[in-house]
Amino acid sequence: MEEATTLVTPQMVASKGVWHSFETSFPITATDIRRWAIATYWGEMPPRLFWDEDYAKTTRWGGIVAPEDFNPFAWQLPRELTEEELRLQGAIPGQETKKGDNILNGGQVDSFGARMRPGDVISSRSRLTGWEEREGRNGLTLYTYNETEWTNQRGEWVKSRVMTLIHY
Amino acid sequence: MSIFFEDIAVGDQIPAFTRKTTMMEWSRFAAVNEEFVYVHMDDEAGRAAGQPGAFGMGNLRWAYMLNALRDWAGDESEIKELAMQFRAINQKDDILSAKATVVDKSVADDGSNLIHLQIDVENQDGKGTSPGRAIVAVPSRA
Numbered sequence: 001m002e003e004a005t006t007l008v009t010p011q012m013v014a015s016k017g018v019w020h021s022f023e024t025s026f027p028i029t030a031t032d033i034r035r036w037a038i039a040t041y042w043g044e045m046p047p048r049l050f051w052d053e054d055y056a057k058t059t060r061w062g063g064i065v066a067p068e069d070f071n072p073f074a075w076q077l078p079r080e081l082t083e084e085e086l087r088l089q090g091a092i093p094g095q096e097t098k099k100g101d102n103i104l105n106g107g108q109v110d111s112f113g114a115r116m117r118p119g120d121v122i123s124s125r126s127r128l129t130g131w132e133e134r135e136g137r138n139g140l141t142l143y144t145y146n147e148t149e150w151t152n153q154r155g156e157w158v159k160s161r162v163m164t165l166i167h168y
Numbered sequence: 169m170s171i172f173f174e175d176i177a178v179g180d181q182i183p184a185f186t187r188k189t190t191m192m193e194w195s196r197f198a199a200v201n202e203e204f205v206y207v208h209m210d211d212e213a214g215r216a217a218g219q220p221g222a223f224g225m226g227n228l229r230w231a232y233m234l235n236a237l238r239d240w241a242g243d244e245s246e247i248k249e250l251a252m253q254f255r256a257i258n259q260k261d262d263i264l265s266a267k268a269t270v271v272d273k274s275v276a277d278d279g280s281n282l283i284h285l286q287i288d289v290e291n292q293d294g295k296g297t298s299p300g301r302a303i304v305a306v307p308s309r310a
Contacts, residue, residue, distance in 0.1 A: 032200075039196035040231040043187060049243045059243045067238070068247050069231045074202035102217050105226040107253035107300070112246075138218065164253075 007100040007142035007167055008131060011084065016128050025072035025122040033066045033118065040067065065115035068159075072122045099140070099168075106143060106164035114156040121153045129162070138168035170242035173281035173308045176270055182285070184265040185236035189224050189258055197228045224258030229266070229289045229298050236266035237285070237302055245306045248280075252287065252300035263292040268302060280305040 030051070037046035048055040049065060056064045066072075116122065126148040133142050144165045150158040187193060198204055203225055206213035211221035230252060237247055258264065272284035282303055289298040 036200045039200040040228070041235060042193055042196050047238065047243070061243070067231070067234060068250075069227070069234050071201050074200060105254050107226075107251070107255075107298075108230070109249070109251040111249050 004099045004140055007133060007140060012128060012131065012144070016130065019125045019127045021124070021126040023073060023076070023124045025124075026076070028066060028070075028072050028116055028118055028120045028122070030064055030118045032072070033064060033070060033116075036070050037067060040069070061115060063117060065117050068110070068112050068115075070116055072116060072120070073124060100142060102138070102168050104166040104168075106166040108161055108163040111160045112158075114152055114154075114158050116152070116158060122150050122158060123152075124148060124150050136168065140168070142167040170244040171240065171306055173273065173283070173306050174310075176273065176283055176306070178270050178272060180270040182236060182240035182268045182270075184267045185232050185239060186263065186265040187232060188261060188263045189228070190261055193228065194222075194224055194260075197225060197231070201225070201227060203227065219257055219259075221260060223260070224262070226252075226254040226258075226298075229254070229258060229264060232264060232266040233268075233287055233289060233298070233300075233302070236268060237287075237304055240268075241283075241304050241306055245304055247302065247304050248282070249303040250287075250300065251302070252289075252298045254298055256291070256295065256297035258291075258297065264297070265290045271301075276305075281308050282306075 034051040037050035049059060049061065050067060051064065053064050126146060129145045129147050131142060131144045133140060135141070144167065146163045146165060148161045148163070152158050194208060198208060207217050207223060208225055209222055214220070214222040230250070233252060234247065234250065241247070266287070266289045268285040268287040270283055271286045274282045274284065276282055282305055285302045285304065287300045287302050288296040290296055
């Protein structure tokens with residue numbers, strides 16, 4: 001099999017810097033927030049700020065807020081994934097993996113703005129901001145940098161994330 | 169309970185947030201984050217990706233780090249930024265400890281009192297898996 005000389009695709013070149021994947025969440029519920037906190041604190045009681053409205057009212061936040069890492073886009077309605085989205089799912093049992101199809105989350109930088117609260121509807125958009133390739137222990141390896149921005153229904157900035165994906 | 173800007177010193181270490189990551193932790197996180205990805209659930213897929221078996225989600229380590237910062241800073245503080253590199257894989261039954269050390273203090277243009285921290289998530293061998301940095305705005309006694 002011929003060795004890949006680059007993992008950069010024409011689609012990547014064409015999409016660099018272009019906002020895509022516009023998405024709107026369902027309204028966040030107090031149950032969504034409580035379940036998130038229980039899962040991430042599993043082994044101990046999660047902080048009251050995430051499930052006790054009476055307590056949360058006494059804090060600077062004035063009511064329940066979501067943990068900074070809360071994902072309001074979990075459990076969107078199922079839809080057919082694009083070829084690129086399927087590729088980003090990584091290895092699948094029983095299917096041969098092509099060079100570049102193995103993907104790891106290399107890291108991320110988040111800046112946090114307005115807290116997410118029950119009732120909030122979050123809008124998201126993403127763009128590929130750049131990439132670099134180098135030889136690693138898994139051979140040719142591609143690092144892509146992807147920026148995602150969230151705002152709420154009041155137009156307030158909620159979060160920005162720059163994520164590094166490692167393709168090998 | 170809250171911490172105050174004036175009481176924090178460079179070199180302070182925050183209490184670690186520690187969890188053994190078994191399928192119970194991974195499955196609960198997969199459920200709330202809808203993160204049903206084969207490499208996190210299926211040993212065969214994990215091996216196909218060059219690992220000993222299914223491996224943990226970077227996002228769960230991320231959550232543990234935020235939990236550590238939050239538990240230390242209290243509900244009147246505000247996490248402004250978190251950066252983390254996922255340098256090592258979280259294998260099943262690893263014991264992860266999210267840790268952070270204060271490296272700087274500053275006052276922002278808007279008057280926010282900022283604590284700068286160096287962070288990492290160590291495994292049971294004391295090996296850092298996820299180096300990075302965080303910025304937390306904390307209340308002042310003034």
